[in-house]
Amino acid sequence: MEGALVTLLGIAQDGGVPQAGCTKPCCMNEFGGPTRNRNPVALGITTSEGSRHLVEASRTLSSQLIIWSSSDGKPIDKVDSVWLSHAHLGHTDGLGQFGHEAWGAKGITLHASKSMIDVISNSPLLSPLFSNDHLIPEIFETGEKVDLSESIQITPIKVPHRDENSDTHAFIIQSNHKRLLFLPDHDSWQETLNFHSQEDPLSWFKSMFVDIVLLDGTFWSSDELGGNAKKIGHPPVEETLELIGRRKPNDPRVIFFHFNHTNPLHLESSAETAKVRAMGWEVARQPMTFTI
Ligand SMILES: [Zn+2]
Ligand SMILES: [Zn+2]
Ligand SMILES: [Zn+2]
Numbered sequence: 001m002e003g004a005l006v007t008l009l010g011i012a013q014d015g016g017v018p019q020a021g022c023t024k025p026c027c028m029n030e031f032g033g034p035t036r037n038r039n040p041v042a043l044g045i046t047t048s049e050g051s052r053h054l055v056e057a058s059r060t061l062s063s064q065l066i067i068w069s070s071s072d073g074k075p076i077d078k079v080d081s082v083w084l085s086h087a088h089l090g091h092t093d094g095l096g097q098f099g100h101e102a103w104g105a106k107g108i109t110l111h112a113s114k115s116m117i118d119v120i121s122n123s124p125l126l127s128p129l130f131s132n133d134h135l136i137p138e139i140f141e142t143g144e145k146v147d148l149s150e151s152i153q154i155t156p157i158k159v160p161h162r163d164e165n166s167d168t169h170a171f172i173i174q175s176n177h178k179r180l181l182f183l184p185d186h187d188s189w190q191e192t193l194n195f196h197s198q199e200d201p202l203s204w205f206k207s208m209f210v211d212i213v214l215l216d217g218t219f220w221s222s223d224e225l226g227g228n229a230k231k232i233g234h235p236p237v238e239e240t241l242e243l244i245g246r247r248k249p250n251d252p253r254v255i256f257f258h259f260n261h262t263n264p265l266h267l268e269s270s271a272e273t274a275k276v277r278a279m280g281w282e283v284a285r286q287p288m289t290f291t292i
Helices: 061-072 114-121 189-195 201-207 237-244 271-278
Strands: 004-010 042-047 052-055 081-083 108-112 135-139 153-158 169-174 179-183 212-216 253-257 288-291
Touching (some): 108 114, 189 237, 237 253
Parallel strands (some): 108 135
């Protein structure tokens, strides 16, 4: 088989579920235990040649490797490369797992933008990952395709997002047959569409010829977090649904993910989950796999 198996290893926003400090029913049940467990977002890519590539380094790395190995059928004691979208918590807080206190991995290529690599190089906690050769930095450029194998490539696509520490990229992962867009974080449709000179989300997806879109669904509505969701950014799913309407023939699959702990899309039985599905779109579950 040519191509790759892509496994979705987590569906939560950076804080995960349960989120530290949350005692509400979204995270804590009546007995004081967790209501549900959801890892922060990450992808495991296994190419047909058998190489393995991880997108995002979350602190739940160990359980994510177990999810990944059960989907591709082999235990995982080696990863060939790691890709990072940006410097926010849930996307990078597992980097230390590769170091000598934990895995003690050797020579894994770390693909990231220049500003993301600089964050690691300038951090006293993280820079030993480079100086001890656990991770080998490799800077990518936005829009430039990188080969993972003969038939699989990744292209970083820059998107506007609270860029305090680093810039932010989405990734197109493609084979000769299919293209999957991984877009967990961006601030607003207005900024992203302006940046890419596009009129609406579906036109943008079609301009990239993507078949599957894993899309920022952090908040259901801007009223979440007592109205504070607005300040944090991320287009609410309600707004995205208005912009994309019902799914039509030839539209890509759009699968919402990166859910905040407060997001009702975590609940299989919520009216919000039903609404997304009734419009022909999808709600991510952990794990999901895609063959590209
Ligand atoms: Zn995030
Ligand atoms: Zn909660
Ligand atoms: Zn972020």
